[in-house]
Amino acid sequence: MWEFxxxxxxxSTIFTIAALSELLGQRSGILNVGIEGVMLFxxxxxxxxxxxxxxxxxxxxxxxVIGGLIGLLxxxxxxxxxxxxxxxxxxxxxxxxxxxxxxxxxYTGPLGMERIPDIFGLSPFFFVGVALIVIxxxxxxxxxxxxxxRSVGENPSVAEVSxxxxxxxxxxxxxxxxxxxxxxxxxxxxxxxxxxxxNFLMGWGFIALALVFFSMWNPYILLAGSILxxxxxxxxxxxxxxxxxxMSRYIWRTVPFIITVGVLMLMSTKWxxxxxxxxxxxxxxxxxxxx
Amino acid sequence: MLLESIKRGDTVxxxxxxTKRFPGVLANDQINFEIKAGEIHAILGENGAGKTTLMNILxxxxxxxxxxxxxxxxxxxxxxxxxxxxxxxGMVHQNRKLIPxxxxxxxxxLGHPRAGNxxxxxxxxxxxxxxxxxxxxxxxxxxxxxxxxxxxxxxxxILKALYRGAKILILDEPTSALAPPETKRLLESIxxxxxxxxxxxxxxxxxxxxxxxxxxxxxVLRRGKVTARLETKDTTEKSLAREMVGREVIFRMERVEVxxxxxxxxxxxxxxLNDKGVLALKGVSFSVHEGEIFGIAGVSGNGQQVxxxxxxxxxxxxxxxxxxxxINILHNSSLERxxxxxGYIPSERVDVxxxxxxxxxxxxxxxxxxxxxxxxxGVVDYKKIRKLTEEMIAEYDIAxxxxxxxxxxxxxxxxxxxxxxxxxxxxxxxxxxNLPTQGLDVGASEFVQxxxxxxxxxxxxxxxxxxxxxxxxxxxxxxxxxxxGKFMGIIPGGEARREVVGAMxxxxxxxxxxx
Numbered sequence: 001m002w003e004f005x006x007x008x009x010x011x012s013t014i015f016t017i018a019a020l021s022e023l024l025g026q027r028s029g030i031l032n033v034g035i036e037g038v039m040l041f042x043x044x045x046x047x048x049x050x051x052x053x054x055x056x057x058x059x060x061x062x063x064x065v066i067g068g069l070i071g072l073l074x075x076x077x078x079x080x081x082x083x084x085x086x087x088x089x090x091x092x093x094x095x096x097x098x099x100x101x102x103x104x105x106x107y108t109g110p111l112g113m114e115r116i117p118d119i120f121g122l123s124p125f126f127f128v129g130v131a132l133i134v135i136x137x138x139x140x141x142x143x144x145x146x147x148x149x150r151s152v153g154e155n156p157s158v159a160e161v162s163x164x165x166x167x168x169x170x171x172x173x174x175x176x177x178x179x180x181x182x183x184x185x186x187x188x189x190x191x192x193x194x195x196x197x198x199n200f201l202m203g204w205g206f207i208a209l210a211l212v213f214f215s216m217w218n219p220y221i222l223l224a225g226s227i228l229x230x231x232x233x234x235x236x237x238x239x240x241x242x243x244x245x246x247m248s249r250y251i252w253r254t255v256p257f258i259i260t261v262g263v264l265m266l267m268s269t270k271w272x273x274x275x276x277x278x279x280x281x282x283x284x285x286x287x288x289x290x291x
Numbered sequence: 292m293l294l295e296s297i298k299r300g301d302t303v304x305x306x307x308x309x310t311k312r313f314p315g316v317l318a319n320d321q322i323n324f325e326i327k328a329g330e331i332h333a334i335l336g337e338n339g340a341g342k343t344t345l346m347n348i349l350x351x352x353x354x355x356x357x358x359x360x361x362x363x364x365x366x367x368x369x370x371x372x373x374x375x376x377x378x379x380x381g382m383v384h385q386n387r388k389l390i391p392x393x394x395x396x397x398x399x400x401l402g403h404p405r406a407g408n409x410x411x412x413x414x415x416x417x418x419x420x421x422x423x424x425x426x427x428x429x430x431x432x433x434x435x436x437x438x439x440x441x442x443x444x445x446x447x448x449i450l451k452a453l454y455r456g457a458k459i460l461i462l463d464e465p466t467s468a469l470a471p472p473e474t475k476r477l478l479e480s481i482x483x484x485x486x487x488x489x490x491x492x493x494x495x496x497x498x499x500x501x502x503x504x505x506x507x508x509x510x511v512l513r514r515g516k517v518t519a520r521l522e523t524k525d526t527t528e529k530s531l532a533r534e535m536v537g538r539e540v541i542f543r544m545e546r547v548e549v550x551x552x553x554x555x556x557x558x559x560x561x562x563x564l565n566d567k568g569v570l571a572l573k574g575v576s577f578s579v580h581e582g583e584i585f586g587i588a589g590v591s592g593n594g595q596q597v598x599x600x601x602x603x604x605x606x607x608x609x610x611x612x613x614x615x616x617x618i619n620i621l622h623n624s625s626l627e628r629x630x631x632x633x634g635y636i637p638s639e640r641v642d643v644x645x646x647x648x649x650x651x652x653x654x655x656x657x658x659x660x661x662x663x664x665x666x667x668x669g670v671v672d673y674k675k676i677r678k679l680t681e682e683m684i685a686e687y688d689i690a691x692x693x694x695x696x697x698x699x700x701x702x703x704x705x706x707x708x709x710x711x712x713x714x715x716x717x718x719x720x721x722x723x724x725n726l727p728t729q730g731l732d733v734g735a736s737e738f739v740q741x742x743x744x745x746x747x748x749x750x751x752x753x754x755x756x757x758x759x760x761x762x763x764x765x766x767x768x769x770x771x772x773x774x775x776g777k778f779m780g781i782i783p784g785g786e787a788r789r790e791v792v793g794a795m796x797x798x799x800x801x802x803x804x805x806x
Contacts, residue, residue, distance in 0.1 A: 142409055142410055143409050143410060144406045144407060144408055144410055145408070147393075147397055147400075147401060147406070147410065148401075148402070150390075150393065151390055151393070151401055154390045154391075154392050154393065155388075155390050157388070158388045158389060158390055158401075159401070159402070160372070161372045161373075161382075161388050162388075162401045162402030162451075163372070163373035163376060163402040164401070164402045271568075279392075281392075282390075282391070282392065
């Protein structure tokens with residue numbers, strides 16, 4: 001049972017950091033539905049670099065850097081060129097899916113490095129994730145920078161006349177967001193499941209995307225949601241640990257996705273939008289074109 | 292010149308020969324004026340007179356093609372609104388530049404250089420409260436902006452400008468969205484500001500009496516040029532309107548007396564929710580008769596919009612009855628209501644009243660595609676509708692190069708004329724006119740009001756929803772002031788006193804003998 005609990009929190013860590021990165025971008029008005037692709041890049045590049053150099057540090061750095069670069073790419077298209085962010089994000093996912101399969105193929109198999117040591121049986125990244133949540137909450141709600149980020153996500157033209165550089169603020173958010181996505185991917189491939197295989201992320205990024213909507217753009221609800229989904233995910237991998245004999249693991253494995261679909265459908269109802277609609281950044285997904 | 296040494300009457304801002312061209316339009320043509328410390332200097336002009344362009348130049352959104360701006364005697368060249376703000380120019384926008392999801396204090400300190408890396412809300416709150424006390428504003432700094440009334444939002448914008456250290460405050464249509472008591476409070480606050488050597492520059496199209504009440508000087512713009520510079524005390528409402536429009540304007544529309552017919556629309560205890568799911572229409576009862584204009588007066592956001600949408604069939608009612616010709620139409624679609632003879636002029640000309648990318652012909656077709664005479668077997672007879680559109684353009688004097696022009700290229704006044712022509716050409720028996728003259732200049736408003744009067748003469752029943760108290764009072768046979776989803780009473784139009792109706796719009800119950 002304890003083992004199950006610990007594994008669940010490990011899984012939650014990845015959801016937390018990935019979803020938080022998406023939340024940060026969305027609060028600035030930039031939707032990145034390609035989060036799965038960015039995480040695949042981070043996971044694969046991180047895995048390759050770590051295995052080649054034998055250094056975890058370099059592996060994580062590689063994941064963060066590639067994530068930041070793809071964030072920059074997404075920013076260039078959606079901020080500078082003002083393209084459709086959903087189309088753009090889908091492009092990033094397809095690119096990540098295809099390209100990582102291609103470059104990562106020779107690395108198929110286990111990482112073959114000593115495991116990253118645990119702290120109290122937990123992955124050290126769990127503490128990093130919780131710290132990032134607190135930092136993100138503090139920055140967004142208590143600092144000038146956070147107010148700027150929220151403003152450009154709500155109404156960029158108001159931000160502009162208040163003397164805020166919308167382009168710069170959005171780039172900052174989307175690049176930071178990309179770096180965290182890459183980091184989350186690297187945690188998956190270097191710590192949680194250090195074995196490379198084709199498309200080994202299996203939809204974690206999409207669940208993280210759904211979690212942002214689930215959280216109503218609040219970091220603390222996001223943390224709770226991540227733990228819930230992490231637990232469900234773990235349950236799907238080895239349900240016999242908790243509920244021996246109750247349904248096949250293949251049925252359990254569908255549970256997080258069924259809940260994801262359910263959450264997204266609930267979010268799109270009129271009832272939900274009239275009740276909680278105010279939480280969503282007003283300018284989410286809308287390019288800002290100066291008049 | 293140092294800011295501290297500015298004395299009352301010193302020139303703080305001077306514009307010399309400001310010229311701005313847009314493709315095909317000379318928006319500002321050699322405009323000169325000066326603004327002094329501690330004065331209220333109104334800038335008057337119709338829509339299209341170049342007011343907005345001038346305002347945007349002063350605020351750094353546009354750069355003039357020719358001409359110079361001097362601030363405290365020094366030449367300045369604003370590249371952005373931030374430049375203007377840093378030079379002490381504050382702007383209070385008509386379409387509020389605020390973030391609804393954020394709190395009042397967050398809106399005020401947004402982008403302020405002294406906000407601190409970690410927001411110092413305590414200090415900012417204290418400083419803003421001092422400003423409020425000084426100028427007589429009352430506002431809850433922790434409230435979210437979406438919860439505020441229009442008047443309160445305006446206060447937030449003013450506070451934002453003052454907190455940024457504005458010495459010259461530009462107000463865009465400052466009183467257009469306010470109830471009379473709010474207007475009075477605003478004008479009092481402005482007067483206090485002028486004692487602190489602030490210069491106040493309201494830009495005004497409507498509500499000329501306000502100008503006369505508080506301003507010291509007036510600059511009038513017409514077709515991009517300054518046509519008059521006047522001391523307010525030497526002017527009257529009529530003379531100002533003549534300067535603005537360039538011809539005599541009838542001010543008080545003569546109410547045509549028409550024999551009142553049978554009730555055509557009967558509403559009993561009607562209620563409905565708004566977009567947020569909150570009960571916004573809380574049980575109203577009234578009737579509209581043939582040959583009558585029934586006016587609803589109210590400040591925006593008090594349920595008029597919801598009422599209009601329920602009547603037009605665009606929004607479901609929560610309860611109540613709705614009889615047209617003694618038949619319940621509550622469950623009829625908006626098309627069925629059209630066919631019965633209910634015409635609707637929506638307040639959102641651009642979003643609901645027309646499709647911007649469609650030609651005028653296609654926009655007219657939107658009200659004719661269901662008419663057997665204009666569409667046979669599902670095939671629309673565009674030739675016929677084109678001819679109809681041409682007739683409308685001629686009869687309503689719509690400034691459009693051809694019927695194939697897109698709707699979005701028309702000015703607000705011309706678009707409203709087209710919508711009006713389209714609705715009235717169907718000879719509706721009941722016309723719901725929601726804010727028909729909002730945002731229109733004096734000339735176009737007069738035209739629209741005349742057309743409503745003509746429809747009344749032809750014995751249509753008209754429901755007029757307006758935020759302009761003078762308009763409602765002068766046109767309506769009966770007036771219902773609306774406040775928070777309810778009618779505060781129904782008063783005969785001819786006898787209604789401006790102050791009483793104004794107070795009722797703000798939610799005050801009148802004493803019986805006052806009516």
